[in-house]
Amino acid sequence: MLKQLAKISLFAGVVFTAFSCDDKDDPTPAAETDKVYALGVGVTTSTATTNYVVQTGDLMNGTISLTGNGLLQEGYRDYAFGGGNFYSIGGLGVTDVNTISLNASNQLTTKTGLTFEMANNEFIDVDGTGKTMVGVSMPANPTAGLNAKFYTVDVASNTITNRAEVPMNDIHPSNQDWLFHTGMQVRGNQLFQTFYPVNHTTYATANTDTCYVAIYSYPGFALQKVIKDTRTGPAGAFNTRSGIFETENGDLYTVSNSSYSNGYSQSTKPAGILRIAAGSTEFDQNYFFNTDTAPNGGKIAHAIYIGNNKLFAAITVVPPTLDDRWSDKNLRLAIVDLSAKTITRVANAPVFTGNGGRSFAALVDGDKVYTAIAADGVVNIYQTDIATATATKGAEVQGSFLGGIARLK
Template sequence: MTLTNLTKKLTLSVLGLCAAAFITSCSDDSAEPTPTTGEEQFVVSIALQANDATFTYYTVPFNDVMTGKLSAVGQGIEQPGYYDFTQIDKTIYSIGGLDDVNVVGISRDEKGALKQIGDVSFANSLADIVKADENTLVAVEMAPNSDVIKFHTFNTNTLTVKSTKQHPVSAITNLKAPFYAGMSISNGYLYLGYYVADPKTFATPNTDKAQIAVFTYPGLEFQKVIEDTRIGPIGGFNTKTALIKTEQGDVYAMSHSNKANGFSQSTKPAGIVRIKSGQTVIDPSYLFDVAAVTGGKTISHMMYLGNGKVFVEINTADRAQQASWTDGPLKSAVIDLNSKTINYIQGLPEHAGQGRRLAALQDGNNVYMTIPENKAIFVYKINTQNYTATKGAEVQATFVAGFSKL
């Protein structure tokens, strides 16, 4: 079996655990296209699986996500293949994965309708795209079967490549293959979080420390790898959110070493460490002992909210009993990086993830996300101030790949 096929098999197996049971029809003739307005609209990237197990994604605007049913019938931007969605400012970027190696921007035209901007392809699919400044995005290309890591800078308006810089994988590790965990740019540096796994078996025999590669920005010159033996490797398979940046420019990195998200073993506690703004060392004075706060649990996904608060998905299974490649069972919560406390969200069912980037939207004091429940998928509006959730519309989808607002 080739690496690409094995990756596809593993990725789809994770999706299948969470999505196959929730496949719904997209043939509701009563569904009407959402009228286009000049106001901001919710935009949901709906994934539908065909009988041959292939996926098609529909990125669709909706005025209301809290009532009725959300369907892709007769509307939206269609993309067959496998795509990951991330919003940066007023553009959604759909990043092709597996055999799809293109990137497309989705924004709104002068009449408010969704439009595509740019369409650029690479030798390998991009691991992620992050904002560097008002005019520049930085993407990283790091395939498990490649011996180089490539950084591409883009013009934010046209999605054209401005420059490419590459480094040998051997600069950051002499072990097997580095898998992407997260990336952040702050105060003159680019921080690249990763974990190491066997590119054929995906086994992770080296879990005794966290590693983050440091590059200059904008020069993208390699500086060094910084390590921390208090926790295990950074991030997990395909989740992409293990590094977050605060308003002060501090970068926080999360480790879980959980079988639910790609690890074959765990040897260090789950936790979060910090890199102070402009520094190239992990701060030895800071450690958020996640296991101590959660009673031995781990964090699988993170989304920074502001003021030191982070929306997280907590895996409620003990690591020793955790089933592999399940991305669950999960409970949603808000953690405080400063006080090192946690508040669980009330009114949300325990749920499975999707084995990929968390599809969630922060809109003021609320987070919108979808949760599979009773063989259906529902939107939940989560108040991050009082830690309560309200159930919203049903989404006619196999799973939701992106939740945005334009």
């Protein structure tokens, strides 16, 4: 048990210290390229993790350095993007959000003032227009609170414009298990949320035979119903936010792994993908994609939607055992075609170990996807060409891991 909790703490970055970039160095010159990227970079030592947001105009060459280039972030951080802003979101006792954008000189600038009541579990652009973000905060245990809190945020004013609370016990019986959030999507006038039941003290997962989706009204966030399907287990995993995705035509897909490597204490159903068809609020009984048995398959641990009914994913390709719990290892990059039910592994990308319980730091930019892989203590950006599913090794990142990435210009 202590080993398990230590693993959770390691993934979440529970302990932090503060050390800044060298203030004596000259600031990085304003970006001269037509692109500017923001990266959330974590630096981990034997005693602490420190987070920075840095910028670069080139993801493929040289070194992306923290020296004279990093905005120090207080405490644990995760990241989101919307409306031209890179959101640095606090967690583990930190509830503020730093809204980071570019100034007239193409340098990162921070706007403060956005604060949630509890640590935020996910923060998404509602419809891709960059006008409204939706956040959710789920108490980690009954002592922390009994209600899930939903928010809408106006991007232009950087303020919370609507709040709503939903009793946790209404979403899932709290006398059986607590629940952890794994993903959400807004479709029209409804919000769809994936979660998994868990013992909030031991993190044991006694109920892994059902996939759950809670459906709420939007923007009111009134709980309408919870739908269930027993062909696979719960969607998503601890803090990964890879539980549910929406395609261009309004279909929703839930992604389940029930993987020891991502924190589950048992696995009783095959890893798989289910569909909620456009206009429907029930699982499509004619669609099931078993990713365990698919060629090039495995358990989808992390993913982002990249368009045209495809996911860019990190897949656990060696069947994990209980000894692998929380390890997030044996990952391969892949492109998952939801319509064709195929998995194509990305060539020229190594097998790697992920960052455990956090969102997938990957960015689709045109016909390329960018993410980072750490090998032998060195973190590099990898560019994947979507059409050919081929990776090219890019710039070195001066840090221990990449926590988030977005294009600001």
